[in-house]
Amino acid sequence: MQLVDRFGQRYPSHLRASNIEGKPLSAPSPPVPLAKPDSKRRSSGRTTLTDVAKAAGVSPITASRALRGERGVAQELVQRVKAAAEQLGYVPDPAARALASQRSVQVPVLVPLLSNALFVDVLESVHRTLFPHGYQALIGVTHYDPLEEEQLLRTYLAHRPAGLLVTGFDRTEASRHLIATSGVPCVHLMEMTPAPGVFCVGFSQQDAGHGMTAHLLSRGYKTIAFVAAQLDPRTMQRAEGYRRCLREAGLYDPRLELLSPQPSSIRLGAELLEEVLRTRPGVDAVFFCNDDLAQGGLLAAQRLGVAVPGRVAIAGFNDLAGSDQMLPPLTTVRTPRSAIGEASAQMLLSLMRGEVPVKNSVNLGFELTVRGST
Amino acid sequence: MQLVDRFGQRYPSHLRASNIEGKPLSAPSPPVPLAKPDSKRRSSGRTTLTDVAKAAGVSPITASRALRGERGVAQELVQRVKAAAEQLGYVPDPAARALASQRSVQVPVLVPLLSNALFVDVLESVHRTLFPHGYQALIGVTHYDPLEEEQLLRTYLAHRPAGLLVTGFDRTEASRHLIATSGVPCVHLMEMTPAPGVFCVGFSQQDAGHGMTAHLLSRGYKTIAFVAAQLDPRTMQRAEGYRRCLREAGLYDPRLELLSPQPSSIRLGAELLEEVLRTRPGVDAVFFCNDDLAQGGLLAAQRLGVAVPGRVAIAGFNDLAGSDQMLPPLTTVRTPRSAIGEASAQMLLSLMRGEVPVKNSVNLGFELTVRGST
DNA sequence: CTGAAAGCGCTTACAG
DNA sequence: CTGAAAGCGCTTACAG
Numbered sequence: 001m002q003l004v005d006r007f008g009q010r011y012p013s014h015l016r017a018s019n020i021e022g023k024p025l026s027a028p029s030p031p032v033p034l035a036k037p038d039s040k041r042r043s044s045g046r047t048t049l050t051d052v053a054k055a056a057g058v059s060p061i062t063a064s065r066a067l068r069g070e071r072g073v074a075q076e077l078v079q080r081v082k083a084a085a086e087q088l089g090y091v092p093d094p095a096a097r098a099l100a101s102q103r104s105v106q107v108p109v110l111v112p113l114l115s116n117a118l119f120v121d122v123l124e125s126v127h128r129t130l131f132p133h134g135y136q137a138l139i140g141v142t143h144y145d146p147l148e149e150e151q152l153l154r155t156y157l158a159h160r161p162a163g164l165l166v167t168g169f170d171r172t173e174a175s176r177h178l179i180a181t182s183g184v185p186c187v188h189l190m191e192m193t194p195a196p197g198v199f200c201v202g203f204s205q206q207d208a209g210h211g212m213t214a215h216l217l218s219r220g221y222k223t224i225a226f227v228a229a230q231l232d233p234r235t236m237q238r239a240e241g242y243r244r245c246l247r248e249a250g251l252y253d254p255r256l257e258l259l260s261p262q263p264s265s266i267r268l269g270a271e272l273l274e275e276v277l278r279t280r281p282g283v284d285a286v287f288f289c290n291d292d293l294a295q296g297g298l299l300a301a302q303r304l305g306v307a308v309p310g311r312v313a314i315a316g317f318n319d320l321a322g323s324d325q326m327l328p329p330l331t332t333v334r335t336p337r338s339a340i341g342e343a344s345a346q347m348l349l350s351l352m353r354g355e356v357p358v359k360n361s362v363n364l365g366f367e368l369t370v371r372g373s374t
Numbered sequence: 375m376q377l378v379d380r381f382g383q384r385y386p387s388h389l390r391a392s393n394i395e396g397k398p399l400s401a402p403s404p405p406v407p408l409a410k411p412d413s414k415r416r417s418s419g420r421t422t423l424t425d426v427a428k429a430a431g432v433s434p435i436t437a438s439r440a441l442r443g444e445r446g447v448a449q450e451l452v453q454r455v456k457a458a459a460e461q462l463g464y465v466p467d468p469a470a471r472a473l474a475s476q477r478s479v480q481v482p483v484l485v486p487l488l489s490n491a492l493f494v495d496v497l498e499s500v501h502r503t504l505f506p507h508g509y510q511a512l513i514g515v516t517h518y519d520p521l522e523e524e525q526l527l528r529t530y531l532a533h534r535p536a537g538l539l540v541t542g543f544d545r546t547e548a549s550r551h552l553i554a555t556s557g558v559p560c561v562h563l564m565e566m567t568p569a570p571g572v573f574c575v576g577f578s579q580q581d582a583g584h585g586m587t588a589h590l591l592s593r594g595y596k597t598i599a600f601v602a603a604q605l606d607p608r609t610m611q612r613a614e615g616y617r618r619c620l621r622e623a624g625l626y627d628p629r630l631e632l633l634s635p636q637p638s639s640i641r642l643g644a645e646l647l648e649e650v651l652r653t654r655p656g657v658d659a660v661f662f663c664n665d666d667l668a669q670g671g672l673l674a675a676q677r678l679g680v681a682v683p684g685r686v687a688i689a690g691f692n693d694l695a696g697s698d699q700m701l702p703p704l705t706t707v708r709t710p711r712s713a714i715g716e717a718s719a720q721m722l723l724s725l726m727r728g729e730v731p732v733k734n735s736v737n738l739g740f741e742l743t744v745r746g747s748t
Numbered sequence: 749c750t751g752a753a754a755g756c757g758c759t760t761a762c763a764g
Numbered sequence: 765c766t767g768a769a770a771g772c773g774c775t776t777a778c779a780g
Contacts, residue, residue: 046773048772048773048774049773049774050773050774058750058751059750059751059752060751060773060774060775061750061751061752061775061776062749062750062751064774064775065750065775068775072749072750073749073750074749074750077749077750091528091529091532092532092773092774093473093532093534093772093773093774094469094472094532094533095468095469095470095472095473095478095533095534095772095773095774096469096473096756096772096773096774096775097773097774097775098468098469098756098774099467099469099470099473099755099756099757099758099772099773099774099775100755100756100773100774100775100776101756101774101775101776102756102775102776104469114494114497114498115494115498117491120488120489120494123488123513124488124489124515127513127515128515136512137513138510138512139497139501139511139513141498141501141502154465155465158465158466158467158468159468159469160467160469265695266695266696266699267698267699270699292695292696295696295699296696296699299696299699299700299701300699302701303701321639321640321666322640322666322669322670322673322696324641325640325641325644325669325670325673325674326673327673327676327677420757422756422757422758423757423758424757424758432766432767433766433767433768434757434758434759434767435759435760435766435767435768436765436766436767438758438759439759439766442759446765446766447765447766448765448766451765451766466757466758467756467757467758469756469757469758470756470757470758470759470772471757471758471759472758472772473756473757473758473759473771473772473773473774474757474758474759474760474771474772475758475759475760475772476759476760476772749780750779750780751778751779751780752778752779753776753777753778753779754775754776754777754778755774755775755776755777756773756774756775756776757772758771758772759770759771759772760769760770760771760772761769761770761771762767762768762769762770763766763767763768763769764765764766764767
């Protein structure tokens with residue numbers, strides 16, 4: 001068999017000696033790929049694995065193995081191949097790789113919304129962790145709709161992703177089945193679960209809801225309202241924590257809950273605080289399920305001349321940007337979203353390497369951040 | 375030539391009659407792909423174009439053409455192929471498609487940061503516009519670093535993207551060259567430019583800076599400070615608009631500019647307002663280059679008991695979440711970021727179809743939003 | 749430890 | 765308007 005390199009030189013592929021001398025390696029690569037006028041030629045002019053193999057004087061398979069760091073390749077060959085690849089500016093073709101190996105470098109990250117800074121932080125830290133390893137985070141926005149998530153899952157799974165990151169555990173049976181049968185490593189974000197064989201990184205939303213409520217009780221507040229929007233699963237888990245805590249104290253009253261299915265926002269928080277003050281005049285503390293609501297509530301209180309925490313205490317959740325700058329600064333729960341993004345990506349990385357993680361679930365906890373508003 | 379389908383039936387590929395009767399279409403697909411024990415078999419069990427073609431009684435090429443909506447295929451065949459694809463739940467393999475066509479469905483979107491809601495909004499609307507057309511937006515975060523952008527460009531361009539979205543025009547010569555020679559359709563976001571052959575969607579940052587300054591002048595403010603952070607190209611274009619406007623009014627004084635290279639944030643805005651009040655006591659209005667700074671400034675003023683706009687007026691830029699809820703509500707410039715995302719994606723879609731857009735540049739303008747703070 | 753052959757699932761470039 | 769052949773650039777599965 002004869003190989004023809006891009007300079008038109010011909011040599012049998014087993015003639016390695018000439019390459020060992022370094023000749024092909026030092027040959028200057030042409031500034032513009034030489035477009036061969038051959039008919040039937042579809043070459044893109046791109047540097048291919050074969051080019052690298054030729055330059056290193058090995059077979060493409062060996063070059064492939066050396067470049068992927070597969071063990072069982074002679075140290076010397078590895079170095080020669082790597083040098084050649086560097087020299088030629090070789091970049092593996094992800095499409096060819098995906099087709100041959102039945103696995104791409106793509107990692108869909110399915111989050112409910114991008115308008116919540118929480119998920120942007122998670123997405124960014126996932127991206128930052130995965131990218132240096134050659135993996136590509138893909139955006140998937142479910143809008144809190146299990147059917148939309150199922151559709152996204154179908155689409156993305158057809159792309160043979162290397163891994164998958166999904167938010168929480170609340171999804172359709174079909175989605176669960178798709179994930180399970182795909183064989184694609186999957187890590188669940190934001191929540192803890194007892195289910196075996198399932199991987200997750202997050203914290204206990206219910207404990208966090210309980211913790212904040214306990215803090216308010218410890219401050220002496222007795223009539224604590226829970227005000228929530230969106231009403232997604234994690235919000236409702238916080239609600240459960242709130243209920244559990246108040247029941248333990250014998251202070252639970254369902255009429256203290258104000259639940260709005262609307263999307264969470266600063267403006268809505270303002271409206272909801274006004275509603276609480278108007279309809280539940282006895283309330284002495286409000287626990288908002290998210291900081292944007294709480295910030296809106298704080299601003300509304302100021303606008304109305306309602307003293308915080310004198311007349312009513314206000315607490316939030318997530319410690320979003322600006323909460324520490326409010327007047328008074330907002331008491332909230334600091335959630336480890338960047339850490340969740342990073343740890344979940346690390347766990348996925350290890351699953352994608354075929355390893356078995358030491359722990360199925362990683363609980364990153366939360367931090368009660370007490371500031372002036374309570 | 376004989377084809378063997380997954381049920382082991384053998385029939386010559388030209389025997390279309392039996393398929394026209396609909397037999398293969400109505401054959402139930404096995405719940406689990408039958409893993410053939412053939413050696414040398416690498417099949418993933420996935421439904422392939424060949425399966426569809428067989429079921430429709432046409433060649434794979436015709437099936438491919440029919441599915442991609444390429445014109446020049448008999449209407450009847452198109453319908454048969456589409457029915458077969460639907461029936462079998464066929465999803466084209468993006469990797470195979472990318473490898474064969476030298477073009478993927480990926481569209482990298484290069485933005486400076488994800489921590490600025492501005493770019494999240496752009497990214498989300500790009501994603502929302504592209505996804506239904508089968509294109510996949512990829513995240514690329516440059517951290518305002520041209521070299522990081524160049525590195526991202528190299529990586530992403532090796533993935534043969536279908537299109538490319540980049541922020542602004544400020545990049546390395548090498549990056550410009552990479553984009554130009556890649557042949558990948560590219561649209562520039564956020565800024566306007568006179569350069570021919572370059573596509574962009576945005577608005578004039580300088581005009582917007584000028585507009586806000588003119589508004590402040592029209593309100594009677596004479597000593598207007600410009601306070602900025604990050605100092606990225608677009609911020610500096612706004613600064614230019616501010617300067618031009620004050621020069622026109624004969625009121626420009628470089629000492630009124632407070633420029634910090636730190637990342638923009640609510641907290642920094644608070645610090646910078648304090649600094650302005652301390653070091654430039656004559657200032658009667660502050661134009662912050664971004665709303666997060668302005669919100670921080672507003673909160674700092676409140677904390678210090680400085681009347682807004684009585685003692686000092688405050689204006690921002692971008693109309694971010696919460697600005698309308700501040701006390702007083704913040705005067706700002708509403709920028710069309712979702713519209714920019716959508717319009718740029720539409721322009722890219724038409725470029726990727728090989729069309730020539732009517733206009734090289736789309737100016738989406740901006741809107742002065744005057745509220746209580748000025 | 750290394751390699752020749754085959755194959756991944758599509759589309760391009762030719763023919764007819 | 766339709767199709768047989770070849771090829772995209774890798775990796776898998778076998779051999780040695």
